[in-house]
Amino acid sequence: MLIPGLLLGVSALALGRRVDVYDALLEGGKRGLELVKTILPALVMLLTAVELLRASGALEALTRLLAPAAAWLGIPPETLPLVLVRPLSGSAALAVGADLMAAHGPDSLVGRTAAIMLGSTETTFYTISVYFAAAGVKRTRYAIPAALIADLTGFAAAALTARLL
Amino acid sequence: MAMSWIWVCMLALSLFCGLLNGSADLGAAAMEGAGKAVTLCVSLTGSLCLWSGFGAVLERSGLQAGLARILSPVLGRLYPTARRNPKTMSVLCGNVTANLLGLGSAATPLGVEAVRRMQALSGSTAATDEMCKLVVMNTASIQLLPTTVAALRGSLGSAAPFDILPAVWVTSLFSVGAGLLAAAFFQRFGGLGDGRSK
Numbered sequence: 001m002l003i004p005g006l007l008l009g010v011s012a013l014a015l016g017r018r019v020d021v022y023d024a025l026l027e028g029g030k031r032g033l034e035l036v037k038t039i040l041p042a043l044v045m046l047l048t049a050v051e052l053l054r055a056s057g058a059l060e061a062l063t064r065l066l067a068p069a070a071a072w073l074g075i076p077p078e079t080l081p082l083v084l085v086r087p088l089s090g091s092a093a094l095a096v097g098a099d100l101m102a103a104h105g106p107d108s109l110v111g112r113t114a115a116i117m118l119g120s121t122e123t124t125f126y127t128i129s130v131y132f133a134a135a136g137v138k139r140t141r142y143a144i145p146a147a148l149i150a151d152l153t154g155f156a157a158a159a160l161t162a163r164l165l
Numbered sequence: 166m167a168m169s170w171i172w173v174c175m176l177a178l179s180l181f182c183g184l185l186n187g188s189a190d191l192g193a194a195a196m197e198g199a200g201k202a203v204t205l206c207v208s209l210t211g212s213l214c215l216w217s218g219f220g221a222v223l224e225r226s227g228l229q230a231g232l233a234r235i236l237s238p239v240l241g242r243l244y245p246t247a248r249r250n251p252k253t254m255s256v257l258c259g260n261v262t263a264n265l266l267g268l269g270s271a272a273t274p275l276g277v278e279a280v281r282r283m284q285a286l287s288g289s290t291a292a293t294d295e296m297c298k299l300v301v302m303n304t305a306s307i308q309l310l311p312t313t314v315a316a317l318r319g320s321l322g323s324a325a326p327f328d329i330l331p332a333v334w335v336t337s338l339f340s341v342g343a344g345l346l347a348a349a350f351f352q353r354f355g356g357l358g359d360g361r362s363k
Contacts, residue, residue, distance in 0.1 A: 031270065048198035055193075094317070142297055
């Protein structure tokens, strides 16, 4: 009920403020379609690569190799590939996350952890470079270490909340 | 360029492991992966369009601007220098609320504008403490409705795509909190130089 209620509440409120709600929905929807258009080619390339990694056994080997690091963070080892690509590329993270959810089931512990990780972190390096490059900032000082500490905390917390909440 | 390296490394690793294990038809796997991407995109399109439409309503109705005004006093405490400049503060609040509401396409230009104005105020090419804080708040992604992930879960057959909401909120709070604490620590003991010097 939360989602339809939210849709109705915001739409009714906007209509009360004399906003052409339906026109706004269509305009936004078009933006959504644009978004799909830009991520589709990236997802094709990346899911091809992920599928190759899985079929060749590389993903399994990588997971086994990195298991101690996962244990240290308290996260399921299967989600480590996601942790590795999350700060670097948004579409790669989406591809790896989708692969994890499809392989383990979206409602499994691994699937939920992957979803929470995706929902509560960002493409750190991309964001930092866009923000600072646009403003002509050259010395980023502690922005990167502080952002990475936030990411690591988020990954560990995702594993915890997937189990508890 | 980074993605080109990652792409080549992923393919090389697959080929290497495939040869070692002598297993599976990798050609079939490649085609399957490419096909899966299209299926995924098609099933995501519906909810992505719906939520982008919802985002446009939030923007046009002035609800986003309203939330920005409510958050302004709280954010002012975190950004004392920016607070003294009303225009900087308003784009900064706009950026944070756009992130909260999941309006990614609106958040980035506002955030860039905020950093630009902060840079103009400091007159230095080094990041100021407040810029670092703003970047941390953006990279730690505080989102009330993580709609893309929910759409992804829905398209893969989750029974309740939005049931991860509380977990996402708590996780985001942890990561933003840790990031801001780390920033405060570096600011005091980092020895990475004062952003305003030089």
